[in-house]
Amino acid sequence: MNPKFLISVMGATATGKTSLAIDLARHYNTEIVSADSRQFYKGMNIGTAKASQEELALVKHHFIDVLDVDQEYNAGKFEVDALQVLDEIFQKNDVAVMVGGSGLYINAVLFGIDPFPSINTESRLKAMNFYKENGLQALRDEVRELDPVYFLEVDLDNPRRLMRALEVCYASGRAYSSFRSQAPQPRPFNTIKVAYNWDRAMLYERINQRVDQMIDGQLIAEVQNFLPHSNKKALDTIGYKEIFEFLDGKIKKDEAIELIKRNSRRYAKRQQTWFKKDEEIYWINPLARKEEIIDFMDKKMKPNGGI
């Protein structure tokens, strides 16, 4: 049996991932696994810069439009689901393409994420209410009490992390840290990671332009459809939350647009921080031709791995 390769197209928002992934998938006559935590959702199209209907028709995409906005999902489920899909793709093809900018979700597929117990609503609410009623310091104390090990590692300023630990403790009756091994899981495929290395200023310019295009492309109408769901987690998303504010009359349209640009830039910055750490990523020139990139891939997939 031939070795299997997963080409993972990563990088910040607006770097051109979608188009590159499609070209690669077409060339290898394979399918795409999307690792984008917002493109899972039906109807979130313009604001997430989802591939167009025409593009989606060119290549089979997985994990696009698979959830309604009131459905919850997480990186752990994604690991399981994505591995299964990859397994199916590798039954008929030696190459698969994954594309996305959600670092945690990508890592879940590539390295695995430790199995945690599922959290019942009660435990989640208990953790949330504990923070709401007692404040940050008490939240820290509670974590120190229930999981002294994690207390030493966790970001004590980040209520989200603290609440997460607590809900696991509450739901399982065990320390959150006892579930963490952080050991990379073996995968039945090789991974080639690539990302475009845009100059920061140029990337920001692309982001600004793309936001303007989204507005022209009826983003506001799209967001309007979700008004009844504005409190859902899926809609706590750049491009949506700002438009909700505008539709609520809290800010002007121009302000909303500027905020979307600003928040997208910040988001891109965070993504870059995340991906910068990954020393296995091949950073490719944004001006490189697709044929050159495919050449590069072919070499990497040869038995000697491009040596």
Place this chain on the structure above:
RNA sequence: GGGAGUGUCGCAUAGUGGCUAUUGCAGCAGACUGUAAAUCUGUCACCUCACGGUAACGGUGGUUCGAGUCCAUCCACUCCCA
């Protein structure tokens, strides 16, 4: 020509004469194993890896033990009256 006002780190802003000059934005750097487009942190005059040091509130003088803050004057800009 007369009168009024403003001038604080890229932009915007705070600053009863008293010690380390606010805060926001932009920028930069970072954390992050189930909300991740989320959440959180640092930095942001100059020198230094750091401890720390040196400056600085348009310019210059002055009052004062002490001035971003008071006074004088000059410069720049804004507004009003001519």
